[in-house]
Amino acid sequence: MLQPPRGICLSPRAASGENTCVPPHESLDPLRAYADVLVRVGVNLQPGQGLLLTEPFELQGVARSSAGLVDAVIDAATAVGGGPVEVIWADERRLVAAAQAWPDADFERILAANARRMHDQVMAGGALLFLQGSHPHLMDGVSPDRVARLRERCWQYYGPVAALLVRGETNWSVAPAPTREWAAVLRPAGDVGADAIEPALDRLWRIVFAACRTGGPDAVAAWRTHLGRLAGWRADLDDRAARAVRFRGPGTNLVVGLARGHCWCTAALRSRAGVPFVANLPTEEVFTAPDRGSAEGVVRVARPIAYGGAVIDGIELEFRGGEVVRARARTGHELLWRILKTDGGSARLGEVALIIDRDGPLARAGTWFHHTLLDENTLPHIALGDGYPFSVHDAREPGLNHSLVHLDLPIEAEVDIAG
16 A cells, blocks of 8 residues: 555554554644544543444445544543444445345345444443444446436435434444545546645545534533533524524525424534434534424525435425426436435425524635535534434424435535524
């Protein structure tokens, strides 16, 4: 493996001897501070509690190139007295081969085994940390239908585990894990070669560190302040008892009615055992449940959407009676169409979200990230597909949408709240 000219290279204990690189700082303190935030704020790992690291969203495991971050998380977990840390590692080549040949019985057995490990972790009271990278061109050359079918099958295995998590069965968090493959798509136009990737990777790490508030003397206190601010906005929105949200912007004029009995939420949640945790790091959003039959109008998605190793760009949708009746995309149109046909809820909305600070670290970066978690915390957004049961007072609320899909779509728009 070619060693980069910049950065600090580790020989991680967890990655079978592979090398990995973290950004070129004078010490490893920024990475350690980030890992500390993930463990103490995101997951809020308890003494003696086991931790499982994985990533079932894109790669079906943690990228091997994230092993340096994994090591830092293990150290942070040890420092708070946590229990054993286990890792489900990704195998990108095997994933691509499975997509190309789908259905693939051997890979399906891998999915089943990984889902069992996650389920057993939850049932044992262990915590989960999802270290999510992005590999937007992993599936280049693979049929969109096969990409969508594989992603759908993955979620059939992981969906029941996700349902346990959103019901609060244990504490968990999702956080970005920068890699060279991800940084490669963020390079300035015209910059090619390995030498051009390293500055992009360094910049990506610095954006993640800033967005996750790791730079101050007490990151935990900084997060306490930030979460308190988000909670204040959430309470204000609940007090306003809004009935609808309107998005207006270039190519967008969309009105979304809110579900009866909806409540505004932040990513700060609490497990059944009473452990507070933050489900997404970073987080700048306050969100709630739309009525699945309410969306009317048109929307133009502001960012390319990375989905299962493929990219959908230039998405435009028209809604009538809550359902997408027209859809187009400059690239990835066939994959978009396949997603919308996944099930009875995939062409309807399950979430609307507002971004409280439109001038935060992510917005100031002035780029799109090809990473759902970062892009959705930069702009207001809607999400096709599944709604969160905790975003309504009664999970049996008929207006709450249900689907195997949850696809966040950032919008460049002003937002009006209608009472």
